[in-house]
Amino acid sequence: MAQKKKSKDKPPSGPALLEWVAAAIGGVIALTIFGLLAAEALSRPEYEAPILRVEPLAIVSAGNSFIAEINVRNLSAHTAASVEVEGSIAGQSETSHVTLAYVPGGSERRAALVFAHDPRSGGLSLRVTGFEHP
């Protein structure tokens, strides 16, 4: 106790208790992040084409047009950029397009297609027509 000084100019006798707590929490966080990144780096195959699945969610009428809410899901671990989705209605010549900036690996993104005819009448078909590698 004799060594302990209150003066601000003196260096502390050792790390404060809080410093140990903060460093321990930081250490757990750092190890978690590095560990998760390393695990993913090791498990991920060299190349795997993004597998994109597109499905309709709901169709609502808005004024003179019909909005088809769609969901694009990427089943692979690889991100697809500029994902183009085309929708058409059976028995109609009308097609609609939408481009999604990114669909990250293992994630899903929502978008909407707008039609002049009611997609519920004929049956809506959706497909991904292309994407970019980021």
Add this chain to the structure above:
Amino acid sequence: MIVDTSAPANWRYAKGLGRAFAGAIIFGLPILMTMEMWQLGFYLDRIKLLQFALVNFLVLVGLSRLSGFERTVSWWQDLMDALSAYGIATLASLTVLAMFAIIDASMPSSEIVGKVAIQSVPASFGAMLGAKQLGSNDEVGKDEERVRGTYAGQLFLMMAGALFLGFSVAPTEEMILISFRMSPWHSVLLVLASILLLHGFVYAVGFKGQEEPPGPTGFFSLFIRFSIVGYAIAVIVGLYLLWTFGRIEETSVAQAASMVAVLAFPGSVGAAIARLII
């Protein structure tokens, strides 16, 4: 090992943690609100992201030696401070990204971890500097002044500055667009301007903590040892960042050189200013 359980010591460290959090937000915000940075979090190759996070952590340990939370007496204390800064930066990034709805519980863990790992880089710089910068200046120890005063210490500071400022612009589309627009003559001019700017800072800003720079102080000596070497550091850091973000693979040498010239401009400003700020 002695653990200080006294209230004043713990209170002082708590204030340091608070300042670190503020620093993380201040340095992190421009990056937290940049779209390319979120996207990098999910598409960047995991090995590259991992090595970038580890390099960032090593720089944090070095920064702790030169600046940081408090006077450090040994390498393990620098390691502890780096861990604290990294922890705070991660929590700050996670909080802000969640508030912006950039991350949510429905996303796969790889997307969340990737986004947070990218944001932790500038935020942890901010946490480490904020702990000291927003506090009182007289907390810098003699040992830090000594290390900071060495040539190697100066070069390390320049590297850290180039890394921070370069990182905040390297992933953006504008970086590439600028290099497409510039002619080779523009690039040459930009290189010269970067070196002149760097040299201007070496003179105008002077050397913190001492009146004379280490070593000889003649014009050519300073120019070669600080400005030219500083620019070389900015170029190497620029190349490293471009490689990390996958910008130079499958790109022609001339185009890559032009991108490096563009990135070395903020890099050299960062290198020059780091000696002032840190």
